[in-house]
Amino acid sequence: MLDTILLTCPHCGETFETVADPSAGDAEYVEDCYVCCRPITVRLRVGGDGELDGYDADRDD
Template structure:
């Protein structure tokens, strides 16, 4: 099952590898490793376990 993918920070536009716990789905908040501003991360998986992640600004 896929657990990492590359996302782009909605604040500083750096591209970062995001690790997602295999049992995580839905929404969580994390800080950007580069600019430390908060992301709201929406996680979904398709039937084959492929991650679909949407990152938006939080706060």
């Protein structure tokens, strides 16, 4: 199941909506900002119940 999350770009400060897939457990991936196109490292934290517990978005540089 996909969850909708809000990311705030650490480069330009804009907030945008994207989807996250917690079904594989904790994950880290790079997604480009929809506004400034710069890379963002997204880290998902998934609980033992398979639900998304939280996420972080940091600069990828």
